[in-house]
Amino acid sequence: MRGRQWRVVPHPGPIGGEQHTGGRSGALRAAIFGVNDGLVSNVSLIFGVAGAGVDNQVVILAGIAGLLAGAFSMGAGEYISVRVQREVFERLIHLEAHEIGSEPEAEREELAAIYVRKGLPDDLADRLATELMRDPAVALETHAREELGLDPQMGLGSPVAAASASFVTFASGALLPLLPFLFASGGAAILASAALSGAALFGVGAAMTYLTARGAFYSGARMLAIGAAAAAITYLVGKALDVGVGV
Numbered sequence: 001m002r003g004r005q006w007r008v009v010p011h012p013g014p015i016g017g018e019q020h021t022g023g024r025s026g027a028l029r030a031a032i033f034g035v036n037d038g039l040v041s042n043v044s045l046i047f048g049v050a051g052a053g054v055d056n057q058v059v060i061l062a063g064i065a066g067l068l069a070g071a072f073s074m075g076a077g078e079y080i081s082v083r084v085q086r087e088v089f090e091r092l093i094h095l096e097a098h099e100i101g102s103e104p105e106a107e108r109e110e111l112a113a114i115y116v117r118k119g120l121p122d123d124l125a126d127r128l129a130t131e132l133m134r135d136p137a138v139a140l141e142t143h144a145r146e147e148l149g150l151d152p153q154m155g156l157g158s159p160v161a162a163a164s165a166s167f168v169t170f171a172s173g174a175l176l177p178l179l180p181f182l183f184a185s186g187g188a189a190i191l192a193s194a195a196l197s198g199a200a201l202f203g204v205g206a207a208m209t210y211l212t213a214r215g216a217f218y219s220g221a222r223m224l225a226i227g228a229a230a231a232a233i234t235y236l237v238g239k240a241l242d243v244g245v246g247v
């Protein structure tokens with residue numbers, strides 16, 4: 001069954017709730033959250049280290065380590081998650097195909113029962129199930145959607161592509177708060193980093209309104225407040241733990 005192609009019919013969504021994570025909005029969503037993760041995590045890390053008043057080189061080292069550690073962690077997590085999702089998906093589809101092949105009548109009744117539960121009259125549910133069971137490909141797709149709550153397009157994503165996208169988006173978010181420290185040091189770098197990160201947090205928050213259709217200003221300000229709070233807390237912790245390294 002591996003690599004089997006389905007004709008996919010647009011569908012309002014399976015019983016098990018919305019499973020639609022694919023498509024362009026899914027990729028946009030993943031990109032926005034990847035950048036956001038990198039940004040918030042490295043802003044907090046860099047401000048914590050900078051708050052301790054260490055040498056500029058130490059801030060840069062911590063920022064690069066934070067960027068790489070986070071990006072690898074996100075990439076690895078994404079790889080495993082997509083792989084496992086795909087394996088589970090393939091196993092369920094395989095079992096379902098086997099059942100449709102070996103017990104078509106039981107599967108037809110099962111499908112009819114699902115439509116009766118959805119409120120269709122018995123005779124209509126029966127006819128619908130019979131028609132849908134005629135073509136094995138349609139039968140399998142219908143069972144996948146109606147019974148298992150799976151979207152046949154789901155699980156076909158590439159784990160490597162998902163992992164790479166995660167890595168790149170996290171790294172680009174994490175790079176922003178680090179940039180000023182590559183060109184300046186001390187208070188000037190901290191201020192520039194705060195301004196750059198603040199603008200980026202606001203931008204990411206506002207970009208999320210493509211998904212939520214809420215006010216861009218409110219969403220941007222909320223993201224900025226969350227990021228600023230995280231950075232302020234780690235900065236104060238850094239200051240409290242200031243052990244006088246470097247300087």
Ligand SMILES: [Zn+2]
Pocket residue numbers: 096099107110143147
């Ligand atoms: Zn079935």
